[in-house]
Amino acid sequence: AQSVTQLDSQVPVFEEAPVELRCNYSSSVSVYLFWYVQYPNQGLQLLLKYLSGSTLVKGINGFEAEFNKSQTSFHLRKPSVHISDTAEYFCAVSDYKLSFGAGTTVTVRA
């Protein structure tokens, strides 16, 4: 069975600064990896996914993530955040079923 750990529950960041959200997983088999974003009072939407191929994955709204198999990590980054990036971010991992991390709340301040 896999598990997903998001290492930071809250990340405050100033506008135009970079942000990194950390995600580690454990699984005994190959996995698919995802980041979802949840804006206030909305459902989740897919930011990006890694299924195979290049380990650097680009998603919507300027986000990217890098799959590191040896470290079993899939960290999410954005070089310059905007106020509108304030949201909760979920890492998710799938081998035969999908499991979500506990979430990281990003608060962007002017």
Added chain:
Amino acid sequence: EAQVTQNPRYLITVTGKKLTVTCSQNMNHEYMSWYRQDPGLGLRQIYYSMNVEVTDKGDVPEGYKVSRKEKRNFPLILESPSPNQTSLYFCASSSPSGGNTGELFFGEGSRLTVL
């Protein structure tokens, strides 16, 4: 517009009063699923359905029932709600391969409070 629609969005009820949260999708997806979201716990799967008349338990099925009589609808039933079922509930759907590849489309959520 492609969407997953849940109703009601907000509900306050009392212990033991049966309720149903409806979910409908217009994308012709085979796979549908219910999750609950609780602070610090992320999303946990309650039930899922791979197709019409095919449902299975997720990680936290106790106290819930589902049915899948039509492809587009996947209602969540709480026969006798209890306060520990106070939560934010999400319905999600995906195309056939999406069930374990994570390309889920989510509804906007239903916030349930059980007194």
